Amino acid sequence: MEPTENFFRSIVEASPFPVYMCMGRDKLIAIANDATLKAWGKDKSIIGKPFDEALPDLKGQPFSSLISEVYRTGETYYGNNEPAEFIINGKRQINYYKFTFQAVRNSRSKIVGVICFSTDVTEIEHARQAMEESRYTLYNMVRQAPVGICIVNSDNLVVEVVNDSYLELVGRKRSEMENRDIWEAIPEAAELYAPVMDNVIETGQPITAKEHKLLLVRNGVPEMVFVDFVYEPVRGFDGQMSAIMVIAIDVTEKVFARRKIEEAEERARLAVEAAEIGTFDLDLLTDEILTSERFNAIFGVNRDVPRDLFVKALHPDDFELRNNAHKI
Incomplete structure (x- = not known):
């Protein structure tokens, strides 16, 4: 093994992110670091085995065919938040990865394998999916609002x-x-x-x-x-x-309704002023009375005069009519 190869392997093994390399048309797993083995739920015994044989969990998923395509064409493939489904400790598990499949060439520029660099973005993808669900819920609420x-x-x-x-x-x-x-x-x-x-x-x-x-x-x-x-x-x-x-x-x-009320009140105010009519507002619950200046002038009183004073100023013949009008 050449020094450069040892150096390369040491870098791969030290990587906290999954890195693996498949060689030849049979996609023999030549390198798989600890982060890769953990993600796959496998041990080092898969090193040297064909990709499809070592990872039967991935049958029906696109990874094997993507590696073959990169090996055939030499064109790099970029995966973005793509799911990978494994059976780990007897349980089916789906994780999401950003990854790159890149052709490996020898000194004569011939393609001899494919290397994969990947990042686990499962938590980010779950958060995004949760956000999408929240947005879907929000949109439904919007439509029904x-x-x-x-x-x-x-x-x-x-x-x-x-x-x-x-x-x-x-x-x-x-x-x-x-x-x-x-x-x-x-x-x-x-x-x-x-x-x-x-x-x-x-x-x-x-x-x-x-x-x-x-x-x-x-x-x-x-x-x-x-x-x-x-x-x-x-x-x-x-x-x-x-x-x-x-x-x-x-x-x-x-x-418009408020404006009509305001206009009606203004017209009434102008009419009252033009006719020099005295007016008052009476709160039957609190017995508070609010009078206009013209009303005060007619009765010859100042503001804030008790209600009883105005009642006493009424003609006795009007008491019954007035009492009936003020019954709650």
Whole structure:
């Protein structure tokens, strides 16, 4: 054995990551370090055996054919988070690996084997799968939510999922929203809301607004609406922002109703002032009374006068009528 080969073997054995090498068309296992043997659930007795004979657990999985393909073509294969299923201590076990199958050549550049360098990414993959399950659950909740919700990818601003309430709010079909750039789908909202979303992506902080005025083109018709909205970052298992969840509630009817009440109250106030009518508000539970200036002038009293004083000022013939009107 040449010194360079000894040096190579010592490096492989010292590696904390699985490294192994197969030689020839029969894929004889020439090297397999301790990390590899542990991952396979095998001992050193497999050294020198053909890959398929030493690892019957992997029958039906792609690794043997991938090694053969690299041996035949010399083209390196890169595996990314791929599962490998073994029976270890009588139990079936699936681990995930990032790995590279690379051709080994002799001094004449002839391919004589294939070497594998791999990294166990099982924990990372499980975390990713858990995140995917969480996201699937989130998406189902979004679709069933009674308020408008739209989730936008924070990298490319593509709409990942949108529920019926949001589609109704913006007057769009699902095909016009999902898998499209949010501002291409709702261009009339871009000028006002694109800076809001950009700020959330840049700072990672949510933004909330109440009764925000917005002109939307709903079903081809421009309409002025008022919305309560929240722009909330959605983070992955690694803590990095992956999306923005937009929650929007159409409060247009509430705003218009309140404005009508305010307008009616203002008209009543102006009418009362024009007619020089005195008015008062009475809380029958607390007996507190709030009077207008004109009312005080009519009765010749100042503010914060007890209610009894006004009662005594009534004509005796009006007592019964007044008592009946104030019964709780």
